[in-house]
Amino acid sequence: MNLWEGPTPPAGGESAEALIPDKGVLIERIVSNGHVSPAGFWYDQERDEWVVLLQGQAEVAFADGRREKLASGDWLFIPAHERHRIESTSAEPPCLWLAVHGSLK
Amino acid sequence: MNLWEGPTPPAGGESAEALIPDKGVLIERIVSNGHVSPAGFWYDQERDEWVVLLQGQAEVAFADGRREKLASGDWLFIPAHERHRIESTSAEPPCLWLAVHGSLK
Numbered sequence A, B: 001m002n003l004w005e006g007p008t009p010p011a012g013g014e015s016a017e018a019l020i021p022d023k024g025v026l027i028e029r030i031v032s033n034g035h036v037s038p039a040g041f042w043y044d045q046e047r048d049e050w051v052v053l054l055q056g057q058a059e060v061a062f063a064d065g066r067r068e069k070l071a072s073g074d075w076l077f078i079p080a081h082e083r084h085r086i087e088s089t090s091a092e093p094p095c096l097w098l099a100v101h102g103s104l105k
Helices: none
Strands: A014-018 A026-032 A048-055 A058-062 A067-070 A075-078 A084-089 A095-102 B014-018 B026-032 B048-055 B058-062 B067-070 B075-078 B084-089 B095-102
Touching: A095 B095
Parallel strands: none
Antiparallel strands: A014 A026, A026 A095, A048 A075, A048 A095, A058 A067, A058 A084, B014 B026, B026 B095, B048 B075, B048 B095, B058 B067, B058 B084
């Protein structure tokens, strides 16, 4: 199985797939094709997340006002309940993310 | 912090660094610069491992005789105590791995 292969969602869309069954630690491949979080939407996750951008460019905003611009290889640790949203993702190429969700800290 | 950046071990060597503190789930960046497991050595790990090769080419052997040739983007799930060894890793470019160790199944 290969991370670089797989379907790309339509323009503006996002797809996510678990790479192994989620038994408490979710490892997922995400493709964001110019996707942004809806206006006013914030992720508020039950689990910690470690996420790396493997292709494309993206910007993540946090509820405390921080913004992180990400390029290929940049990774973030987002503790559970740290509210965040996706401000932008590139479409050419689409953003490819690898995320690990679990009790990480 | 960026996965593509960081020191490369000397020829024949391997380096590994935890990207966040290991509190039960270890997320590590590994660089193998033409490294192979010593003759007769087998990994026999306490934890499950999910691992992806992000750069280079590698070959992993399993105690049951299976061999997996890996290219960039290929990933493997290795259950705890599944004995395996690294038969080869490329040096040009060095292999860059991202591994997640934990209770994954």
